[in-house]
Amino acid sequence: MALKSVIVYFSQTGNTEKVARAIATGIKSTNNSCTLTTLKEVILKKLRDYDLIGIGTPVFYFQEPCNVRNFIARLSFLKDKLSFVFCTHGGQDANTLARMAKGLKERGLLVLGGLSTRGYDSFQPYVEFDYSKGHPDEKDLKEAEEFGQKMVKNYGLVKEKNQLDILPEFKFRFSLLHLASLWLTEKRVNRHLPKIEVDRENCTKCGKCAEICPSEAIELNPYPVRKGDCIRCYYCEKVCPQGAIVVNWGPTKRLLGYFRICDRAIKAPFKIFRAKGD
Ligand SMILES: Cc1cc2nc3c(=O)[nH]c(=O)nc-3n(C[C@H](O)[C@H](O)[C@H](O)COP(=O)(O)O)c2cc1C
Ligand code: SF4
Ligand code: SF4
Helix, strand or coil, X not given: CXXXXXXXXXXXXXXXXXXXXXXXXXXXXXXXXXXXXXXXXXXXXHHHHCCEEEEEEECECCECCHHHHHHHHCCHHHCCCEEEEEEEECCCCCCHHHHHHHHHHHCCCEEEEEEEEECCCCCHHHCCCCCCCCCCCHHHHHHHHHHHHHHHHHHHHHHCCCCHHHCCCCCCCCCXXXXXXXXXXXXXXXXXXXXXXECCCCCCCCCHHHHHXXXXXXXXXXXXXXXXXXXXXXXXXXXXXXXXXXXCCHXXXXXXXXXXXXXXXXXXXXXXXXXXXX
């Protein structure tokens, strides 16, 4: 009987969605079914009907955002189901896949694999870094398709041949950078990154910001007000048709300006080296 799979993804700017679609194409190319659903639209109890469950997310501040983490925390009812994880990131996914896999394993799911793909980073202060421009590209999407095929193969090995030794370990990495990423908790992000303000003169109370907020942190009353924890994704700033969400990026951009100078200084010798080799 054909394998029934589902991919649940969160995607703000479309990168993770592209990868999700490519993985689904890979799964379908093996004559199995794959349904795609967004995190917002997923009906939890329906997940029981699937043999294989994939979960995809962008990386926010070196980890999966809280809406994805909270979703994983509710999956204990899927104990013993087979799953896989994937993420897209601008340049540093840190331990995102390992964290997601740990969350799933703690709820009793088996994790068949993980895929991390670059995705263009439109986070305001980063846009001038060019690590991720053009991603996910054709090559990335081909890899995602192959990953989908591999998940079907791994499913067969685990389910039919009971080969549990093919399950990847998802080891946590502990370099200096990874340790720094542990420091950046959501509380600290909240404390140190610029606040979101609403300019009531320009706001038309259209509700778009509340509709798209991944942590349901905005309520219309009748103007947008904060009702929960803001994860500082700044997507409301991007989508507001009136430019009424105001963020003071000044200090953050200045700080990142120093990083950019360091980044260029570090890369310069490599560029010269490459130019000589051309
Ligand atoms: C608020 C925010 C924080 C981010 N933090 C990171 C990060 O820590 N590391 C990284 O590599 N990329 C980071 N990114 C880049 C996104 O992970 C990347 O652009 C991703 O592909 C976006 O996926 P989407 O288009 O599906 O929303 C961040 C983006 C945003 C908006
Ligand atoms: S999206 Fe902009 S205009 Fe619409 S309610 Fe939010 S702040 Fe106001
Ligand atoms: S930045 Fe805006 S969209 Fe993102 S979590 Fe905060 S209030 Fe919601």
